[in-house]
Amino acid sequence: MATFFGEVVVAPSRAGLDEEEEAREETPEDREIRREIEKKRYRRRGRLRLELREREIEVLWTCGEQPLVCSRFIVAIGRNAAAFLSSFILDSVCWEVVGVVKLWNEWCRTSSTTNVLPTDSFCLFYRLISDPTVLLCQCSCYVAEDQQFQWLEKVFGSMQKKGLQVTILSTCPVADYKTQESTLTLVSPFLKALKTKEFQEQVCCPLLEQPNIVRDLPAA
Amino acid sequence: MFIPCDRGGGSAAPDFKGFTLLMPAVSVGNVGQLAIDLVISTLDMTKVGYFYTDCLVPMVGNNPYATAEENSKELSINAEVYSLPSKKLVVLQIRSPFIKNKYRPFCETLLSWVKSSKCARVVLLSSSHAYQRDDEQLLGTPLRYLLTPDLEKAVGGHMKELNWKEMEKVAAYPGINNTEKVLHIPGGGITKLLFTESCSEGIQMAVLLKFCSEGDNIPDAFVLVNYLNEWLQLIKSEVNPSSQWKIPSSWRLLFGNGLPPALF
Numbered sequence: 227m228a229t230f231f232g233e234v235v236v237a238p239s240r241a242g243l244d245e246e247e248e249a250r251e252e253t254p255e256d257r258e259i260r261r262e263i264e265k266k267r268y269r270r271r272g273r274l275r276l277e278l279r280e281r282e283i284e285v286l287w288t289c290g291e292q293p294l295v296c297s298r299f300i301v302a303i304g305r306n307a308a309a310f311l312s313s314f315i316l317d318s319v320c321w322e323v324v325g326v327v328k329l330w331n332e333w334c335r336t337s338s339t340t341n342v343l344p345t346d347s348f349c350l351f352y353r354l355i356s357d358p359t360v361l362l363c364q365c366s367c368y369v370a371e372d373q374q375f376q377w378l379e380k381v382f383g384s385m386q387k388k389g390l391q392v393t394i395l396s397t398c399p400v401a402d403y404k405t406q407e408s409t410l411t412l413v414s415p416f417l418k419a420l421k422t423k424e425f426q427e428q429v430c431c432p433l434l435e436q437p438n439i440v441r442d443l444p445a446a
Numbered sequence: 447m448f449i450p451c452d453r454g455g456g457s458a459a460p461d462f463k464g465f466t467l468l469m470p471a472v473s474v475g476n477v478g479q480l481a482i483d484l485v486i487s488t489l490d491m492t493k494v495g496y497f498y499t500d501c502l503v504p505m506v507g508n509n510p511y512a513t514a515e516e517n518s519k520e521l522s523i524n525a526e527v528y529s530l531p532s533k534k535l536v537v538l539q540i541r542s543p544f545i546k547n548k549y550r551p552f553c554e555t556l557l558s559w560v561k562s563s564k565c566a567r568v569v570l571l572s573s574s575h576a577y578q579r580d581d582e583q584l585l586g587t588p589l590r591y592l593l594t595p596d597l598e599k600a601v602g603g604h605m606k607e608l609n610w611k612e613m614e615k616v617a618a619y620p621g622i623n624n625t626e627k628v629l630h631i632p633g634g635g636i637t638k639l640l641f642t643e644s645c646s647e648g649i650q651m652a653v654l655l656k657f658c659s660e661g662d663n664i665p666d667a668f669v670l671v672n673y674l675n676e677w678l679q680l681i682k683s684e685v686n687p688s689s690q691w692k693i694p695s696s697w698r699l700l701f702g703n704g705l706p707p708a709l710f
Binding site: 371372374375376403404405406407408409410411420421422423433434435436437438439440441442443445446 | 500503504505506507508509510512518519520521523524542545546547548695696697698699700702703704705706707708
């Protein structure tokens with residue numbers, strides 16, 4: 227695309243990456259460059275990490291028995307939702323930590339420690355001591371696009387899913403909400419919900435109208 | 447990959463033997479996806495299942511084709527399958543971009559599903575960057591088609607009757623060597639990969655694409671869906687075929703919310 231000043235730039239496209247980039251095979255020159263970069267990393271950090279292994283996430287359960295018997299699973303995704311649980315639900319008397327997710331991506335890294343500060347990026351699982359089938363997850367870290375499916379499979383893979391009710395808590399900016407009026411005049415914050423047809427109970431707020439959507443980990 | 451909807455009563459998985467699979471490529475202007483929305487909405491197609499895949503960015507919302515309060519509450523996700531047995535048509539709609547490095551796995555899984563479900567042919571709606579046209583392509587129709595060798599035998603003649611233009615190949619090394627020609631579909635997403643894989647796997651596939659740019663791509667979608675209709679005759683194309691297509695309710699507010707009154 228030629229701009230006003232005559233230089234040609236590549237326009238960003240909703241098609242995502244150009245397929246030419248995706249399908250490009252690695253040439254011997256590319257392999258050589260990659261090897262040199264790996265060597266530099268080794269010298270600088272003292273350990274060689276393969277890019278693929280860096281993107282893998284680990285779910286570490288401390289409670290022993292698996293699959294976990296679970297009747298209710300509440301997942302809070304994002305700092306606001308995680309803070310909500312910390313402020314109003316969680317305490318050290320009624321809840322115990324039973325698991326942690328260890329992951330790394332360009333935006334954050336979580337560790338396997340369960341002793342976290344509210345400003346840390348973490349993903350922890352708690353169990354209600356009085357009813358161990360009630361599980362809660364606080365996920366304040368960002369789970370990248372290519373890790374979301376992994377997170378889903380590894381977390382739910384450890385659970386017995388029969389009769390399981392899942393509640394997902396998340397937040398979105400009001401500016402992203404699509405409505406006929408301007409968002410400036412909307413009374414915020416406000417709640418909206420999405421539910422599967424299997425969820426028969428009463429929902430405490432209106433359903434999310436079209437054309438609004440939810441994406442990333444809450445959607446997964 | 448394909449998970450059928452549970453319609454109750456222990457209904458068997460839907461049978462797509464001999465059906466035409468219509469699907470979009472996530473491409474410039476999302477024209478293929480918009481055109482598919484028009485097809486599903488106009489023909490009032492029934493959802494029969496979805497693709498459980500890690501290749502697309504997850505997304506979820508309520509029914510994008512809702513016409514009333516009652517049918518607006520069904521969840522909809524990023525890759526869903528709709529069917530219209532009376533026209534032997536099955537449609538896949540893709541609603542989010544591909545995750546990096548997942549083009550090839552998706553194409554492989556999709557083509558393997560096409561073979562196992564015994565679809566007769568695949569029609570892929572796509573688009574390509576208008577600014578990358580050469581001098582000849584700037585003139586005349588912005589619509590192009592491609593056929594795999596297996597489908598060329600079946601319908602190649604019909605395309606010639608319709609006076610359609612085949613997508614031109616371009617020089618692999620322009621300016622240096624003009625004899626070696628390759629297929630180049632910039633901005634077409636998975637189009638080229640899916641097409642070349644289909645050629646080598648012996649799958650009957652047609653690609654219908656339009657040259658366009660990012661912007662308000664609703665008119666492009668109408669042009670592409672009318673192009674498709676010339677061949678497949680999904681709706682009666684009378685005097686003004688564009689007015690026959692039903693715009694889905696989810697196309698509201700494509701360009702933002704209402705304006706704040708305080709602005710004036």
